[in-house]
Amino acid sequence: METSPDHRFSNEKLTTILDQAGIYMCACPAQLAAQMLELRKLHQYQLGCMTKAPDLEASHRCIAAAALRAEALLEDALEEVLRLEGWDKDTLTMPDNLRARRDSEL
DSSP: OOOHHHHOOOOOHHHHHHHHHHHOHHHHHHHHHHHHHHHHHHHEEEEEEEEGGGGGGGHHHHHHHHHHHHHHHHHHHHHHHHHHOOOTTTTOOOOHHHHHHHHOOO
């Protein structure tokens, strides 16, 4: 499944966030990334349904459009959360202060 050119976060970048968050036990960015990946799957599924069930195309088009809108909202939120938490925008590496916080809680 390819990423739309309108996406600010590719599937690969979302997976990087999931990996970083998992390593450092920071679930919030990972939750956003996971939901965005699921919405992309839903959108692709609906596109397939439109060709398989033309009599229900309007329903599938409605769901596909809603998935795109929902993902755009989560993408805005993820971008803001990463900025607020101080993640490296290029490498999507979690900041040292969050790693230190995790270490102090173990």
